[in-house]
Amino acid sequence: MIDPEAINRLKEIVGKDRCYDSPEQLACYCYDAYFEEAMPDLVLFPCTRDEVSGILKICSAHKIPVTARGAGTSVCGASIPARGGVVLCFSKMNRILEINTKDRYVIVEPGVVNADLQKALAPFGFFYPPDPGSMAVSTIGGNVAQNAGGPRCLKYGVTVDYILGMEVVLASGKVVRFGSRNVKDVTGYRLSSLFCGSEGTLGMVTSVILKVLPLPESVSTLLVTFDDLDNTAKAVADIIGAGILPVALELMDRTTIRTIEAKAHIGLPVDAEGTLLIEVDGAKEACEKEIKKITEKLGANGAVSIEIAKTDEERDKLWQARRSAYGVFAKLSPSLYTEDIVVPASKIPEMTRMIVDIADKYKLIVGVMAHAGDGNIHPMIPADKTDKEEWGRVKKAFDEIMAAAASLNGTLSGEHGIGLAKAEYLPLVMSEDAIAFMGVIKKAVDPDGILNPGKFV
């Protein structure tokens, strides 16, 4: 129970309109895109850094748990208030503070939606590369907290690669700034990179300076089909292994394609066993050359058809289809178990086979979807958490997939994070000493453990 006096002081900071405390209101903030729930005691919507600082001072003094939330799209449970307390929802801190394309940076508040930033940059001929599947709704703050990826991160890198600096409110309420507006900066420890991906367990980001890039001259998107999933995966390993680096190289299996098509009706190749969605960008001639090289590899691995999107509309449709996959699967069943393992490119065929075999073994439906170029595979298993027998099989399959990834020099998460979902699996890829070292950092930065408690650290 939170001290009522503390609650009153917290309410004073944001005012009545930006404080939720009724059960109906709180219920909307007890979950995210993961399948667990925990009720907060209070949801606060700060509008300024000073409000965030004031809130954290009070929470720190009263040892009240604080869990940050953006759009609540975390698929690892990072925004679930596992220990109750305050949910700090950044949706109202959503201003783009500066766009400077001459110096190639933007400064944004954490509540800015990724797609809104892209829209704001487009008229300048610039873009912000990280493009998580959730980009239409997910916020930059959440992207930073989870070190979000996305399809085009194959060529362009993930969120952390675009963070130049940030302002953070620490658990104590102190405000600190790291980094600068400069693309090169080795002035002191690289603390922005530590906060990026820390899932709200070390501090609250109240503004961030992001590197942006000029839009490429030309973009081409290919849809490729195979009559065999193994060949699809081999084509990926072959393209990457040959030193070709497309913008995106996305794999979808038959189950994924059929599930999307049933909803989207855009004419996806429902009879293909495997499809690849490939995008290249750059100077027009460079794109053509790259497509030629890719096409050779596709042919050598038994591609059945290769279609190039002819218009921007066709291109957008393909990407919308791909982006809808998670949402469409989520509607198939009461609970959706999504994996986010990563393996080195050469292991993609082996890992894909193992996923299919494990799902078969446990009699589960699996949709295999992957940012395949960087080895980041999302098997999606629709199931019913309340069916204990089925859920037990899902859990066993999940365990085996994790262990398989680890055995192939892979890792547990490429872009979703650990959160509630994968903490128990950390020992598969980290030693006891390495896990303890994360605890040392956490303890030093958040001594009372008020920031997003109950998660992986």
Add this chain to the structure above:
Amino acid sequence: MIDPEAINRLKEIVGKDRCYDSPEQLACYCYDAYFEEAMPDLVLFPCTRDEVSGILKICSAHKIPVTARGAGTSVCGASIPARGGVVLCFSKMNRILEINTKDRYVIVEPGVVNADLQKALAPFGFFYPPDPGSMAVSTIGGNVAQNAGGPRCLKYGVTVDYILGMEVVLASGKVVRFGSRNVKDVTGYRLSSLFCGSEGTLGMVTSVILKVLPLPESVSTLLVTFDDLDNTAKAVADIIGAGILPVALELMDRTTIRTIEAKAHIGLPVDAEGTLLIEVDGAKEACEKEIKKITEKLGANGAVSIEIAKTDEERDKLWQARRSAYGVFAKLSPSLYTEDIVVPASKIPEMTRMIVDIADKYKLIVGVMAHAGDGNIHPMIPADKTDKEEWGRVKKAFDEIMAAAASLNGTLSGEHGIGLAKAEYLPLVMSEDAIAFMGVIKKAVDPDGILNPGKFV
């Protein structure tokens, strides 16, 4: 004074041949490329991670300072043993443990020389992008400790952007591993990025997994001259501001060109007031297009001549000239004061003017050399540290240049680090709380402060 018993135990770990303790031997390890000196008590050359761990256990128990050293090329004094104790020289841990171009990574020990890694990768058609000026001698361990940059980091990013994982021996002697072989990995805190650039103050890196890239199809190098330094700087801001991103965009002023040419005799344009060395890479047609765009911007800013290197030999010669700048300047005078400030691209003309004005004001020779595309400027001031009056002027000029960079939203260091050289300037760009936060991390990770003590943290 170090406990003689501890010294004996340290000697036992590495054996007589890999332990230096005579004054003549120690004198070779009391300095680096910065102009201060401090004598170590002992220099040890470990060959394995276990030896490093054993050494740190003893040093930890006896609170003996430990300073890591690669090739000793730090220009900020990072490898100077400011508090004596042990210098841990990694030159014998110089094995390339794995080259895997199918999965685009290498695993190397810290003593591998950057250029040796490049040589090993070239036959596979791959390269490791960070290319510090010192790459012919500097080690990957040092590059990681300092988060080294280099000319082509404009397009490709700096060392931290290529670190996938690492093995670190902590002050306690415990061995921890962070990251993996995977290009995407959000499993736990991003600790490799914290160690990168920490200048040996948090742990000893004993191996590192680096991302590598396929060599581009084609490379072109341009040498451009101007009769005015201001126009040279404006051309840079104009190219970057237009969204063009060459591999490298290097600026040298007349003093720099003349100083290099006097030594190198390769026909550099000694009458030019400013020169740019520009490199583009990619598909041949893409390079041609990019050169066209760049050439337009150069013309609009009054370029006098534009020459494209016709052969690989010509290209190499230009780069060797550029890379020799620091060494050539270092021989001009007993001491060389090098700056490493960074400013946003649009501020390059203003910052360049300020440097020239400040040097004039204090009657100092200055060579202005810059990785100009990313705003990273290296003014070099040759002087004599033993001439107190002159050195006083140098110090004042240095202070003003630092303050000027900070006033333009710039920062203190782009690639050299803080070390001994710039600790006093941190308050120009970091608040007291932010500096204290670095101390919190340091204290948690190295509670006895034995790792590279006396430096910026």
